[in-house]
Amino acid sequence: MPEAPKNSYPSDYSLDEMNKKKLEFIENVTSNPDEVQKKVLSEILLRNAHVEYLQRNGLNGHTDRESFKKTMPVITYEDIQADINRIANGDTSPILCSKPISEFLTSSGTSGGERKLMPTIEEELERRSLLYSLLMPAKTPGGLVARPVLTSYYKSCHFKERPYDPYTNYTSPNETILCPDSYQSMYSQLLCGLCQNKEVLRVGAVFASGFIRAIRFLEKHWPLVVKDIRTGTIDSQITDPSVRDAVMKILKPNPKLAGFIENECRKDCWQGIITRLWPNTKYVDVIVTGTMSQYIPILDYYSNGLPLVCTMYASSECYFGVNLNPLCKPSEVSYTLVPTMAYFEFLPVHRNNGVANSISMPKSLNEKERQELVDLVDVKLGQEYELVVTTYAGLYRYRVGDVLRVAGFKNKAPQFNFICRKNVVLSIDSDKTDEVELQNAVKNAVNHLVPFDAAVSEYTSYADTTTVPGHYVLYWELSLNGTTPIPPSVFEDCCLTIEESLNSVYRQGRVCDKSIGPLEIKIVEPGTFDKLMDYAISLGASINQYKTPRCVKFAPIIELLNSRVVSNYFSPKCPKWVAGHKQWSSNNNKATTRIEEMNGKAQTV
Numbered sequence: 333m334p335e336a337p338k339n340s341y342p343s344d345y346s347l348d349e350m351n352k353k354k355l356e357f358i359e360n361v362t363s364n365p366d367e368v369q370k371k372v373l374s375e376i377l378l379r380n381a382h383v384e385y386l387q388r389n390g391l392n393g394h395t396d397r398e399s400f401k402k403t404m405p406v407i408t409y410e411d412i413q414a415d416i417n418r419i420a421n422g423d424t425s426p427i428l429c430s431k432p433i434s435e436f437l438t439s440s441g442t443s444g445g446e447r448k449l450m451p452t453i454e455e456e457l458e459r460r461s462l463l464y465s466l467l468m469p470a471k472t473p474g475g476l477v478a479r480p481v482l483t484s485y486y487k488s489c490h491f492k493e494r495p496y497d498p499y500t501n502y503t504s505p506n507e508t509i510l511c512p513d514s515y516q517s518m519y520s521q522l523l524c525g526l527c528q529n530k531e532v533l534r535v536g537a538v539f540a541s542g543f544i545r546a547i548r549f550l551e552k553h554w555p556l557v558v559k560d561i562r563t564g565t566i567d568s569q570i571t572d573p574s575v576r577d578a579v580m581k582i583l584k585p586n587p588k589l590a591g592f593i594e595n596e597c598r599k600d601c602w603q604g605i606i607t608r609l610w611p612n613t614k615y616v617d618v619i620v621t622g623t624m625s626q627y628i629p630i631l632d633y634y635s636n637g638l639p640l641v642c643t644m645y646a647s648s649e650c651y652f653g654v655n656l657n658p659l660c661k662p663s664e665v666s667y668t669l670v671p672t673m674a675y676f677e678f679l680p681v682h683r684n685n686g687v688a689n690s691i692s693m694p695k696s697l698n699e700k701e702r703q704e705l706v707d708l709v710d711v712k713l714g715q716e717y718e719l720v721v722t723t724y725a726g727l728y729r730y731r732v733g734d735v736l737r738v739a740g741f742k743n744k745a746p747q748f749n750f751i752c753r754k755n756v757v758l759s760i761d762s763d764k765t766d767e768v769e770l771q772n773a774v775k776n777a778v779n780h781l782v783p784f785d786a787a788v789s790e791y792t793s794y795a796d797t798t799t800v801p802g803h804y805v806l807y808w809e810l811s812l813n814g815t816t817p818i819p820p821s822v823f824e825d826c827c828l829t830i831e832e833s834l835n836s837v838y839r840q841g842r843v844c845d846k847s848i849g850p851l852e853i854k855i856v857e858p859g860t861f862d863k864l865m866d867y868a869i870s871l872g873a874s875i876n877q878y879k880t881p882r883c884v885k886f887a888p889i890i891e892l893l894n895s896r897v898v899s900n901y902f903s904p905k906c907p908k909w910v911a912g913h914k915q916w917s918s919n920n921n922k923a924t925t926r927i928e929e930m931n932g933k934a935q936t937v
């Protein structure tokens with residue numbers, strides 16, 4: 333297998349030499365991806381030959397691709413949930429992986445309303461570091477940067493003891509990034525970024541939603557930041573001693589800069605605020621692919637159209653790949669899966685065109701579908717696939733839930749556009765709500781209408797990101813048989829019941845992160861959904877196949893719905909949400925949260 337570039341090189345190595353090594357590695361692995369993949373699979377199977385899961389499925393120590401494909405099922409999280417629960421409850425026997433599980437990563441994907449737990453092993457950190465190290469040579473020369481990283485990685489020595497590299501040099505001291513209090517973390521990072529404003533060359537966060545949250549935070553708290561820069565002191569709400577010490581090493585009284593920032597922030601219009609406050613910024617480093625594309629207009633507004641750079645595609649299950657053309661347009665971003673990261677397979681996706689949507693649960697694959705899975709080098713240009721991974725940490729033929737489209741090739745390695753998360757209809761931040769969850773939530777809510785002899789005859793939904801923060805909107809058409817008017821409080825109860833019924837990531841966004849606003853129900857005039865159908869048919873949908881879409885995104889449809897709203901109601905309070913995961917809160921396994929849940933704190937400018 334091509335040797336991965338080292339994390340550190342002798343001190344006499346120049347940046348150019350280090351970059352050269354990394355580029356050579358990319359050339360190498362993309363020139364022989366099939367070979368690398370074969371080796372990755374046999375390595376994973378060899379070292380895990382005796383784990384319970386592989387034995388249970390009868391792999392019998394085979395390490396070749398054919399036996400693996402013939403024997404092993406293609407699975408979803410639910411299929412291994414019992415195994416994961418055993419590990420989470422302290423069973424240290426080799427169930428999925430021969431190496432000790434070092435921690436769980438909590439995915440923003442959910443199962444039964446709870447976050448999925450992804451087991452990981454120590455050495456995965458090395459693989460993740462490798463991917464980060466490949467994110468370097470965009471065009472900008474060294475300087476202070478912001479770069480997406482995840483909490484687990486942040487807390488590891490791989491991050492804290494990283495060798496000097498201009499591409500991982502931040503304006504935020506580690507202490508501010510690692511501070512568990514999100515207000516203090518965000519505040520101190522903004523303060524450090526602003527008091528060194530001329531040195532900042534890139535700004536960013538993992539996902540666009542988190543970056544926008546940082547800007548909104550600044551909109552609210554800039555007077556305090558300005559005061560601190562003017563006087564060279566830190567606001568008393570920042571109480572963490574390590575954060576205070578770290579910030580004080582950077583902060584010096586600078587009345588001139590404070591006056592400049594005050595003047596810019598005081599203006600009513602925040603268009604271009606990023607380039608105004610950080611005049612040397614060359615680009616914004618955020619993921620704007622997938623559902624995050626809804627934030628592109630607002631990012632363009634704040635940054636005056638700076639390039640939006642999506643560098644990597646990663647998940648709790650595995651880090652997948654990098655964007656080798658970081659300065660391309662957001663709509664053209666493609667990720668090259670790095671063949672050493674895991675063994676990748678691809679399940680062809682046959683999507684229905686048009687507006688029609690159906691409610692479906694992910695089902696087990698039948699034999700024929702299993703045979704449809706193809707290897708990394710066998711994917712076809714333009715075709716869409718669901719990603720299936722086999723990882724060093726013990727996931728075997730695991731369906732990640734992402735749909736990718738082949739956009740091109742780097743040498744022999746395919747490059748993929750991120751298309752969507754399978755089945756997800758609504759998303760504001762890291763929440764992912766699918767049709768089935770939405771359907772159940774609506775079903776629970778309509779119970780409030782029963783005493784009034786009313787029912788919901790049709791509904792659809794919309795992720796409204798024009799409000800701050802964004803929020804879910806449900807459009808309801810009612811069928812009313814009773815004569816008693818329905819009081820507003822009943823609809824408010826419906827809003828709250830829907831929120832209570834949604835998954836824990838949604839509720840965390842509402843309660844803890846405040847990244848999602850109160851859910852809204854808009855009641856539309858009778859006949860509205862017929863109009864919606866007429867509209868879809870006018871666009872070419874077949875009347876026989878037409879089903880009401882459970883989520884709408886197309887602007888003319890939203891306009892049509894909004895023009896027929898007769899009343900609207902918001903959730904009157906936050907739904908219930910408790911921190912932690914009920915299944916593992918009482919044992920020794922550490923759980924680490926992905927940064928996007930905390931991206932208020934982990935990002936810097």
Ligand code: AMP
Nearest residue numbers: 439440441621622644645646647648750
């Ligand atoms: P998590 O399950 O919380 O670890 O989140 C991982 C998921 O985030 C992936 O499976 C994707 O659905 C999404 N994701 C990660 N990177 C990207 C990207 N570059 N573009 C779009 N979506 C992404």
